Amino acid sequence: MQGRRVGARAGESRASLYEEITSKIIAELEAGRVPWVRPWGTQAAKAQLALPRNGATGRPYSGINVLILWGAVIERGLTGQSWLTFRQALSLGGHVRKGERGVSVVYADRFVPSDERQRASAVGEEAQAIPFLKRFTVFNTGQCDGLPDDVATVAPLPPPGRIEPLVETLIANSGVDFRIGGDRAFYAPAEDFVQVPPPAVFFEPINWHRTALHELAHASGHASRLNRDLTGRFGSRKYAFEELIAEIAAAFSCAALGIVPTVRHADYLGCWLDVLREDNRAIVRAASQASRVADYLLGLVPNATCFPQPDAPDHAPA
Known part of the structure; x- marks a missing residue:
């Protein structure tokens, strides 16, 4: 019974996270702003056009996280497209400045609960994976101090004509x-x-x-x-x-x-x-x-x- 309650709470948390993300996107569209089209190259955008990436691993974020992070860059007037978790900033020798507010991005994957594995094994069926979505917080490298110079560096855009x-x-x-x-x-x-x-x-x-x-x-x-x-x-x-x-x-x-x-x-x-x-x-x-x-x-x-x-x-x- 306790496992069912935990599963129900997890489902409710997942649903509220989807609802939160969707409500924000709907509000943007209703206001005439398209979340995947931002005013890059204008005074409203202080950051270079790029896909947001993790400053520690160098890998770009993907999916809904791109829209979330692009929105944060424009709304907060941030100057870069590189992001770190609080611990990543510390591991690189820097730190998030006191009072800075992070941005919630999401981790999405699937898992198979143990009781589902047992059920599937008992009836000879394939176990069904359950999608999960949870949030974690990242900070723009412009909100950090003490980081190595190359952490916030964005790959250069192709030169004109290429x-x-x-x-x-x-x-x-x-x-x-x-x-x-x-x-x-x-x-x-x-x-x-x-x-x-x-x-x-x-x-x-x-x-x-x-x-x-x-x-x-x-x-x-x-x-x-x-x-x-x-x-x-x-x-x-x-x-x-x-x-x-x-x-x-x-x-x-x-x-x-x-x-x-x-x-x-x-x-x-x-x-x-x-x-x-x-x-x-x-x-x-x-x-x-x-x-x-x-x-x-x-x-x-x-x-x-x-x-x-x-x-x-x-x-x-x-």
């Missing part, structure tokens, strides 16, 4: 049937091809590359790649969820490549809000899937040493 070739190499290495033409950009799941209008029709050349990354994010879901459900019809919740994944994935990919993310489908805002209000785990799942997509796309760029692999536990369970 970003576009990186995207074009990514496209070539994707193996996707990538067609240039027409007057609209889209991915056709049944025929497995991407079509994007010619670069000349875009107001800024970099917008063509942003669009290409968005459509390739959709293409990553094909059964021969990451195998997502792409059967949603236009206007459906399933379709809106896939658009959410592609939007966030493109933002993550852009940030890693040195391209300031933008919103491609702002007209889906109402649908995204409906999805989030209906399921308080949707944004966590979408962000987790988006990180998988970004990792996949960035992995197509050879010798991309500026794209270290993320810590697996940062990914939330689907």
Whole structure:
């Protein structure tokens, strides 16, 4: 009986954490701010465009943690994209300044309770894993003193003139049937091809590359790649969820490549809000899937040493 009460409390804690994260994202969207698109390169952003990373391990955060940490950087006017736990700061010879307020990020994984193992063994079934989500606190390296100089150093962005070739190499290495033409950009799941209008029709050349990354994010879901459900019809919740994944994935990919993310489908805002209000785990799942997509796309760029692999536990369970 006690084990059931502990399990119930853990479930309630998990639910409240999902609700807290989702409520914040909904509030941002209702205010007209898109959490995966931040004002990088303006006075509102004091930090360099980058994926947030752990200053001790050098590995980038992923999934919902990227949105949480990007939001904290902008809201608090922080100057860097590197983060540490309190103990990590001490282990590196530094310390968090007195009075500094940390940011709660989440650790997501799955585990199999012992009673479930016993039940499954008794009936000859496979034990069912239970997802768990718990929070821990990190501090920006700008909130710390005494750290080695290289701890807060962010990998340099590709120099001007190299970003576009990186995207074009990514496209070539994707193996996707990538067609240039027409007057609209889209991915056709049944025929497995991407079509994007010619670069000349875009107001800024970099917008063509942003669009290409968005459509390739959709293409990553094909059964021969990451195998997502792409059967949603236009206007459906399933379709809106896939658009959410592609939007966030493109933002993550852009940030890693040195391209300031933008919103491609702002007209889906109402649908995204409906999805989030209906399921308080949707944004966590979408962000987790988006990180998988970004990792996949960035992995197509050879010798991309500026794209270290993320810590697996940062990914939330689907």
